[in-house]
Amino acid sequence: MGQTTNQGQGTTVSEATDYGGAGKIRTMEEFAAAAGLSRPTVSKYFNDPDSVRPATRERIENAIKRLGYQPNLLAVNFNRKAPKTIGMIVPSLVDPFYAALVEQVELSALDEGYWTIVLNSHGERSMEERAVRTLMSMRVAGSIVVPLGTTSEISTLKELAGAFPLVLADTRVDIDAPFVGTDNFQSISLIVDYLLRTGEAPCYFDMPRVNRNALERREAYVRAMERRNALPEIISAPAHSWAFEAVAFEQMTNLLSNGPLPTNTILCATDRTAFGVMAAASEHRLTVGREGQLRVAGHDDHPFSRFASPSLTTVAQDGHKMAMLALGMLIGRIGGETDESAHLLEAQLRMRNSA
Known part of the structure; x- marks a missing residue:
């Protein structure tokens, strides 16, 4: 031998x-x-x-x-003194905004020598808690979490923050962890300004109150209107549902069937809400657009916004920068930095055909 x-x-x-x-x-x-x-x-x-x-x-x-x-890379990672995996939890992987956020984190993490374990909470409290427990059972270097928000189990997220370095993205919850998200007061003010300059005052089509973004955007709309001596008009949404398009379609259908709208310019809390509003308007043979019977605007710059009919006027969140900042903050914390700051990103106006 x-x-x-x-x-x-x-x-x-x-x-x-x-x-x-x-x-x-x-x-x-x-x-x-x-x-x-x-x-x-x-x-x-x-x-x-x-x-x-x-x-x-x-x-x-x-x-x-x-x-x-x-x-067996999981076994290799488990035996490392310094693991090279990070965890990521998002509310929905079928939502293009979260899918793009995950993709950017994954690709950038690879450049930094990390690979990413992605878990989906499916908009459900129990699934988010299960995802957190799964991460805690693994040997990850740290995690980026987009929490559900109002239905999150805060005590479980606090446990996660105590076990590993943690960064929150997109929406905040009341735990001690750094955060990166959109400045809702800047973004809503920007779109309100535009709508007031170009036509009648907008009413606000609310989103279900699933997280702090919902609360902040509604408050930001009221403040922006009052600063400009305009009357805030709010169309409320159900307390909790992640089916934004379906909820908005049903509400808008009921509104159009039962009486006049507060105004014919509608600012929607999210682009997904706007899709439902425009679909209901189409069912009622109403034209949407700058010269149409209704003007509709949204928030987020959803990847489908450009391809809606008509294309959707909105404000664009900087998802790329959000992902890069979240990952950079996490790697810094893995390396021993103790930054607990919040980074609020400005949005940009996207003027298209719907308003």
Whole structure:
């Protein structure tokens, strides 16, 4: 039986064991033996490829290709002194805003040497709590959480913040953690200004009160109107539902069936709300647009806003910057920084055909 000597590591291991077939190597110990290297050297490589000498790295990478070995990355991460995974929880992965936020965090985290475990709370308190418990059962370096908000279990989120570095994104809850989100008072003021300059005063089509954004945007609308000596008119929404389009469609249908609107200019709390409003208007054969029977505006710059009919006037949140700041703050906290600040991002006006 032949012997292979790894002179650089001072160990001698047998390579004659039957590891030739792909899928036969199940552990890192077996791979190390087949590659003719010590287990600590192989482990060091999988923790950080740049930590081993170039010749050793090349030898390991050739062995990976030759033997078809795929390490258990979760196990590798669990055994690290400094894990290289981060957790992320969002309310919905089918919402394009949150999907884009996740994508940007994932890609940027890879550039920083981290990979991301993404969990979806599906708009449900129990699912958010389950996602938090799942992260706490894993060995992650830290987490970025977009909380549900009004239905979040605050005590559970506080436990998470005590277990790992934590950054909140998009909406705040009452825990001690840094935050990055949109300045709702700036964004709503911006769109109210535009609508007042270009036509009649807007009424406000509220969103379900699922989080602090809902409360802040409603208050921001009232303040913005009062500062301009205009009368605030609010169309209230149900207390809790993440089905923004369906809720708005049903409400707008009832309003159009039962009486006049407060005004024919409607500022919606979210673009998803605006989609429901415009669909109901279309069902009632009302034209929406600058020269139409109704003007409709939204908030967020949802990826579909440009392609609505008509295209939706709105204010754009900077999702890219939100993701980059959240990740940067998290990596800073993983490295020992103690920044507890809140970063509020300004939105930009998107003037399109609906208003």
